[in-house]
Each structure stands twice: as structure tokens, then as C-alpha cells.
Amino acid sequence: MFRTILAPVDLADLDVARPAIEKAVALANASGGALRLINVQPLLPPSYMDYVPVGFDEAQRDEAKARLDELAAKVPLPRDRVSSVVRIGGAYPEVLAEAEEWGADLIVIGSHRPAMATYLLGSTAKAVVRHAKCSVLVVRE
DSSP states (O other), X not given: OOSEEEEEOOTTOHHHHHHHHHXXXXXXXXXXXXXXXXXXXXXXXXXXXXXXXXXHHHHHHHHHHXXXXXXXXXXXXXXXXXXXXEEESOHHHHHHHHHHHHTOSEEEEEEOOOOHHHHHHOOHHHHHHHHOSSEEEEEEO
């Protein structure tokens, strides 16, 4: 069974994240495992830095962490088995880095139904599946 489960959360699209979190919780319950929610905030290009206030990155990270913690508090698992983390960078590289650093043996990621846009442009879920060193479960909305 899976003991360390990582669930990426796009705070701007919780309709996709919620079914994946529910599945991750069920798997963690079945195995007595731990669940970590992760959100990745995009890194602003240096050319934008003249247009944002000082401390913008930290404020964005703090806001995302507060929202993620609020979501984690609603997870029906013991508090010692639920954690959350916010990283800054590209979505799929940061999810994969967190999975490796935390020792995740499963990533449960939500995904939209396939559409022409995802076939042409790709998606975070597709990149995670392709490059992950652990098992990945893709949960459709």
C-alpha cells in the first residue's frame, strides 16, 4: 500500500483538485499513510519585478500557504498525517522535486478531461505522469 501520498492542488481550480484529494484521502485511510498537499506558485519573470511591490513573492507564497492550510484542515485524517507545502517555480518540476525530497510513493493528481488544447499544449498531469519516479494516479473531474 501507499504510505506517502502527494496531492498537487491548483488553488485557482479546486473543482479539479477536490476529487483527487478525496481519492488521496481514501488511499491514505486504507493504508494508514500520510498525505501532503502541494501548491506551486509561478516564478515571476525578472522583467516584471519593476511592476510589483517589494515582497510580492513572499506575499503570494503566504497567501497560498494559508489557503492550502485551510484546505488541509478539512481533510478527514489525523492532523499528524496531513501536511502542506508551497513551492515556487514550474508546476511539474516542483511537484516532482517535492515527491522525491519527501519520499512520496504515490502522486494523486487531478486532471481535466482531455481536449484538443491538452493534446497540443500538454498538461501538468501529463508531464508528472511521464517523468515521475513513483506511481501516479490521475483523477478526472
